[in-house]
Amino acid sequence: MENVHLAVEEEDLYSGYNDYNPTFDSEELENDVGFQQAVRTSHGRRPPVSPNTHSVCVCVCVCVCVCSNFDPLGQSKGPAPPLEAKNEDTPEEKIKILEKKVNDLIEESCMAQSMGALQLALEKAKEAGRKERALVRQREQSGNADHINLDLTYSVLLNLANQYANNEMYPEALNSYQVIVKNKMFSNAGRMKVNMANIYVKQKNYPKAIKFYRMALDQISNAHKEMRIKIMQNIGVVFVRMGQYSDAITSFEHIMSESPNIKTGFNLILCYYAIGDRDRMKKAFQKLISVPLGIDDEDKYIPSNDDTSSNMIIEAIKNDKLHQMERDLKVLAEKYIMTAAKLIAPAIENSFASGFDWCVDMVKSSQYVELANDLEINKAITYLRQKDFNQAVETLKTFEKKDSRVKSAAATNLSFLYFLEKDYDQADRYADLAMNADRYNPAALINKGNTVFVKQDYEKAAEFYKEALRNDSSCTEALYNLGLTYKKLNRLEEALDCFLKLHAILRNSAQVMYQLLLEEPQQAIEWLMQVISVTPTDPQALAKLGELHDGEGDKSQAFQHYYESFRYFPSNIDVIEWLGAYYIETQFCEKAIQYFERATLIQPTQVKWQLMVASCYRRSGNYQKALETYKDIHRKFPENVECLRFLVRLCTDMGLKEVQEYATKLKKVEKMKEMREQRVKSGREGSARGRREGREGSAGSAGESALKLLRSIKLSGVNPLFLSCVDASYVDPLGPQMERPKTGAKKRVEDDDFADEELGDDLLPE
Known part of the structure; x- marks a missing residue:
């Protein structure tokens, strides 16, 4: 119971x-x-x-x-009371709200920095600093000064210093970092000296940077090995910038003994190269190629035929971020090794070739064995840069029995070399060899297209360029050559389309923009203006722009661009001629003289430039200088008819006694010229025998005429009848002179030795 x-x-x-x-x-x-x-x-x-x-x-x-009203004891006598509302007016609640606002501002500042809005990031950081100071004051007023959030203060100061540095406000950044460093309550504040040292490096204050790096190194324990290594790397780099290679070597050698890496190994080689220590260069190169990259074998990314689930995982990780990082590290290592080999090869042995061979042997016995062939090709390219074409060709020919990739690369280079030497048959042969080794090699296809292009088979060349583009859509060389090919085929719309696509890829390529001049003149002018904005000192582009403005009738703009072209390249005959003609047209003949004198220096055997100089002196009223110039031309070109005609005219106008001398020479030269023309004419007529007889007869008659002419010249005085038959007419090389207004000047009285003789009208220039 x-x-x-x-x-x-x-x-x-x-x-x-x-x-x-x-x-x-x-x-x-x-x-x-x-x-x-x-x-x-x-x-x-x-x-x-x-x-x-x-x-x-x-x-x-x-x-x-009913969940909120669940009452297991059955004691509820009514609805549950509402939750007690927070009182935001209490000091503690205000402090919490303000703390949250500060944290939000720091986060917004960091986000703005990540998006590139550096000014906005700085403004947010400053506002966070103001809010944080207000928070500290509020805690002090409420009597909670002991509960100040040091982590929040540290975060605010650090973010502000970083944003100052990002905005290149280095003094402000240093002040903010200094506040952190001096506050003993902040743990690990010594690390900020690394940031301060980085700023001193940007300011090129290298001694102070070294000082702060070393101070940071002293305050960081050995437990943080990786950070200490990075600081020592920075110290070594700064010493290199200061030219103190021995100190830099000390830092780099310590790193290579403790924690070797590719960048430090390369920097160490550079330092040894700077001091010319060939033995240590070799040792450093051996250390460089033995640095472990920490990359597993690529075989792990090859799928197997058995395990389907594993293959799915391999496909998933084949192009993930980690694998991409591994590939980038390997590419960087290969780049440093190739650069180091090319740098030290001429310095470590007595000749460049033997030095390169030593590097190749070292690479072949390392983990970078596949780089050996690339080094050999670089050896050939170095020969090419040294203008040793024969050695370059011989080196490349050794690859004909290598694997397809290397063979294709070597044959491509050989094809290009022969193309430069205009041995198009050999260039075509090696282009075929390169394509047979690797049909998807765009460079080989371009070389093949080039060999066809020079044979003027433009349709076939276009097909090779198109195939190169199909294999590599980013191959700008193929696209450019295709545009040139379409121009040759007069398919201007397609050519323009190629160059417009190329311009979208190479926005600042003046060469591409110059090809866009296929459009109508105004559009061509706009393109040329873009070319000038990229290459403002290109004389050819400036001259072309002047030509286009001249064609549009805008002489002032044309003159401006022609003048700029002449200023950068004062040897373009077409530009010089245009500028001289412009000054003559605007009746500033004395200014045209300097341009024609420049043309005389460039083409001293062309008499027309010297005649133009003399004509400019004559038109500007400097007859004495014009006469001296004509006399100088006559000494250099005694058989020039135009010069003699001008001398006759000037001497007549100036009343000089030399008029008969030059008139006699003019008649003689014209007679000799006439006889030469007759000999040429008779030599072209009849059979071979007839031509020979004609030449003999012509020579006899010419000899008799010459004797008679010489006898007449030896006679004292000059026969007036002889002067009257002289053709002293000429054509002014500057064109007809503009008619000047007539004035009331007195008639000049000529008083000379020829006053009693009358010169025929045909003696004077027409």
Whole structure:
């Protein structure tokens, strides 16, 4: 009975605890068919109506509604009281709100920096600093100064210093870092001296940078090995910039002994090269190629035929970020090794070739064995840069029995070399060899197209360029050559399309923009203006721009661009001639003289430039200088008819006695010229024998005429009849002179030795 009584008492005491709605029994939900069917129903579809389903829906609704009022003891006498609202006016709550605002501003500053909005990032950092100072004051006023959040203060100061540095406000950044460093309450503040040293490097204050790097190194424990190594790398680089290679070598050697890496190994080689230590260069190169990269074998990315799940994983990680990082590291290592080999090869042995061979042997016995062939090709290219074409060709020919990739690269270079030497047959042969080794090699296809292009088979050349573009759509050389080919085929629209595509890729290529001059003149002028903006000192582009403006009738713009072209390249005859003609047209003949004198220096055997100089002197009224110039021309070109005619005219106008001398010479030269023309004419007529006889007869008659002419010249005085038959007419090389207004000047009285003789009208220039 006691047991029963106890059981009853217990049941009364905890009544209500075992009375529960079966709906809340989650363990029974697995056996509830309606609930399971509802769970499996797709989103948006109503499950089939059933009593169980209906009860579940009701129960869920009831559960949501009554959950907050659940009272297992049955003591609830009404609805639950609402949650107590926070009082934002309390000092503690205000401090929490302000702290959150500071954190939000720091985050916004960092986000702005990551997006490149550096000024906005700085403004946010400054605002965070102001809010944080207000927060500190508020804590002090509330008597909670001991609870100041040092981590928040540190974050604000560090972010502000970083943003100052990003905006190149270096004094402000240094001040902010100094505040952190001097505060003993900040742990690890010594590391900020690295940031300060970096700023001193940017300011090129290298001694102070070294000082702060070393201070940071002293305050960082040996447990942080990686950071210490990076600081020592920076110290070594700064010493290199200062030219203190021995100190730099000390830092780099320590790093290579403790934690070798590719960059430090390369820098060490540079330092040894700078001091000319060939033995240590060799040792450093051996260390460089033995640096472990920490990259696993590429075979792990090759799928197997058995395991499908593994193959799926391999496909997933084949191009992931980690694998891309591994590839980038390997490419960087190969770049440093290639550069180091090309640098030290001429310095470590007595000749460049033997030095390069030593580097190749070292690479062949290292983990970079596949670089050996690339080094050999670089050896050939170095020969090419040294203008040793024969050695370059011989080196490249050794690759004809190598694997296809190397063979294709070597044959491509050989084809290009022979193309430069205009041995187009050999260039074509090696282009074919390169294509046979690797049909997808765009450079080989371009070389083949070039050999066809010079044979003027433009249609076929275009096909090779198109194939190169199909294999590599970014091959700008193929696109450029295709545009040139379309120009040759007079398919200007297609050529223009090629160059416009190329311009979209190479926005600042003056060569590409120059090809876009296929369009109408105004558009061509716009393109040329873009060319000038990229290469403002290109004389050819400036001359072309002047030509286009001249064609449009804009003489002032044409003069400006022609003048600039002459200033940068004062040897273009076409530009010189245009400028001289411009000054003559604008009646500034004295200014044209300097341009024609320049043309005389460039083409001293062309008499027309010297005649133009003399004519400029004559037109500008300097007759004495004009006469001296004509006399000088006559000494250099005694048989020039135009010069003699000008001398006759000038001497006549100036009343000089030399007029008869030059008139006699003019007649003699004209007679000799006439006889030469007759000999040429008679030599072209008749048979070979007739031509020979004609030449003999002509020579006889010419000899008799010459004797008669010499006898007449020897006679004292000059026969007036002889002077009257002299043709002293000429054509002014500067063109007809503009008619000047007539003035009332007095008629000049000529008083000379020839006053009694009359010169025929045909003696004077027409």
